[in-house]
Amino acid sequence: SAVISQKPSRDICQRGTSLTIQCQVDSQVTMMFWYRQQPGQSLTLIATANQGSEATYESGFVIDKFPISRPNLTFSTLTVSNMSPEDSSIYLCSVEDQGAVRAGNEQFFGPGTRLTVL
Amino acid sequence: LAKTTQPISMDSYEGQEVNITCSHNNIATNDYITWYQQFPSQGPRFIIQGYKTKVTNEVASLFIPADRKSSTLSLPRVSLSDTAVYYCLVKTSYDKVIFGPGTSLSVIP
Numbered sequence: 448s449a450v451i452s453q454k455p456s457r458d459i460c461q462r463g464t465s466l467t468i469q470c471q472v473d474s475q476v477t478m479m480f481w482y483r484q485q486p487g488q489s490l491t492l493i494a495t496a497n498q499g500s501e502a503t504y505e506s507g508f509v510i511d512k513f514p515i516s517r518p519n520l521t522f523s524t525l526t527v528s529n530m531s532p533e534d535s536s537i538y539l540c541s542v543e544d545q546g547a548v549r550a551g552n553e554q555f556f557g558p559g560t561r562l563t564v565l
Numbered sequence: 566l567a568k569t570t571q572p573i574s575m576d577s578y579e580g581q582e583v584n585i586t587c588s589h590n591n592i593a594t595n596d597y598i599t600w601y602q603q604f605p606s607q608g609p610r611f612i613i614q615g616y617k618t619k620v621t622n623e624v625a626s627l628f629i630p631a632d633r634k635s636s637t638l639s640l641p642r643v644s645l646s647d648t649a650v651y652y653c654l655v656k657t658s659y660d661k662v663i664f665g666p667g668t669s670l671s672v673i674p
Contacts, residue, residue, distance in 0.1 A: 451608075480661065480662070482664075489650075489652070489664045489665060489666050489667055490609070490664040491664075492661060492662070492663060492664075495661055539608050541608070541662070553599070553611045553614070554609075554611070554662050555611075556608025556609050556610070557608055558607060558608055559606070559607070559608055561606075
């Protein structure tokens with residue numbers, strides 16, 4: 448199973464600033480995903496980040512607001528740009544374990560980054 | 566991606582068996598049914614996955630009827646530590662995971 452760490456674990460930021468969240472995996476993975484989870488809500492997929500290609504964003508999310516880097520098979524960053532209080536949320540990194548024997552493949556999730564924008 | 570429907574919330578007393586049913590009427594032939602568990606302030610965690618019939622592991626059982634249009638997650642003898650949100654998902658390999666609202670399970674002493 449993949450072990451995922453995220454930095455920072457939490458942060459409080461001012462409106463208009465940007466924050467970059469790092470996601471590190473202990474094994475090489477092709478597919479990485481970034482999710483947002485607002486208080487009391489389910490997870491919403493922001494984008495899929497595959498190494499060697501541009502990230503694919505879901506409806507309602509754009510690259511200018513959430514630029515993503517994927518420099519290698521174990522690391523990715525998500526930047527939340529020009530933040531507003533509405534961006535206050537938990538941001539989670541996830542990877543799909545291609546080594547899993549289960550045909551449907553299993554996704555592993557990081558612990559999340561709790562962001563508060565004032 | 567097949568859409569799933571499950572109860573928003575459930576309550577149960579400690580020691581009881583809990584069954585959470587999920588509907589997925591438009592499940593595709595290549596889709597697998599997967600359940601995740603999420604505790605507060607943590608990322609979701611894989612519980613169990615199946616394609617048809619019954620699957621059992623050390624945590625739960627998953628019952629899938631022949632038409633695969635629904636599935637039931639069974640948690641035997643729940644404890645307070647099983648209080649969490651449970652998500653039912655259907656997907657194929659390498660498909661993105663889209664979460665529904667999940668079922669918030671509260672275990673009562």
